[in-house]
Amino acid sequence: MLKLCKKCENYHPITNFSKKTKNKDGLQDYCKSCNKIDNHKFRILKPDYKQEWDTKNPGVQSKIFRNWCKNNPEKLKEIQQRHINSWGAGVYEIKNIVTGERYIGASKKLRIRYTEHFTGNEKISNKNLQASIKHYGKKLFEFKILEKIADTNLLLKRERYWIGKEKPEYNIYLYHQQ
Ligand SMILES: [Zn+2]
Structure with a gap:
């Protein structure tokens, strides 16, 4: 039609x-x-329209959003899932743009890993990198995907390959500490 x-x-x-x-x-x-x-x-x-509108109508935008989420649980789930999987799996690099130091890691869900690193999820993160982010602030770090990997069985192998090739500083320091 x-x-x-x-x-x-x-x-x-x-x-x-x-x-x-x-x-x-x-x-x-x-x-x-x-x-x-x-x-x-x-x-x-x-x-500035959006911000001005939000200031004139405090809380309205977030209320609309909350209501929408409540009324569309399936759709919300779908959007969240799409977001989680949007970058796929692969090997990534995080670089301190002041010192040039790098960290290389791999993840099945790059989009989530990206968020975790910059919100200080200690469980998954390298201590040196974490301390450095705390010291310099996350704005001075760059996140880059080195390789997207469809077959997640290869993740570890490819991570080792990239670490061996690039010798990223934060990974190496950790190695020396152990
Ligand atoms: Zn038209």
Whole structure:
């Protein structure tokens, strides 16, 4: 089924329109790409709009979000799962951009590992790296994916390969301490 976009005046499949329950057909007047351009222009013209709105309407945004989560548990789960798996598995490097020191590790869920490192999850982290992040602040560290690995059975092997090749400082210090 097709619908006319009131902005670009083209007919698009109805899947190219977002929902708008107030409209008779339940769809927005503008197609998704026109909406995207409009939103983009608006953000450039009024960059502080969102923050201003939040200040004028304290707590409303988070309440809307909480309600949405409560009413859409399946969808929320799906989004969280998609987020968790979004970077896949692989070998990564964390680099102190002041000293150049590096740490190399591997994870089945790179996206989660990234968050864990920078929120100080002591269980998974290298003590030297952890101390260094505490000292310099997380903004002075870069996270880089060295290799994405589809077959997670190869993770350990590939991690060893990268550590042997790059000799990352934080990993090596730990080795000497033990
Ligand atoms: Zn359009």
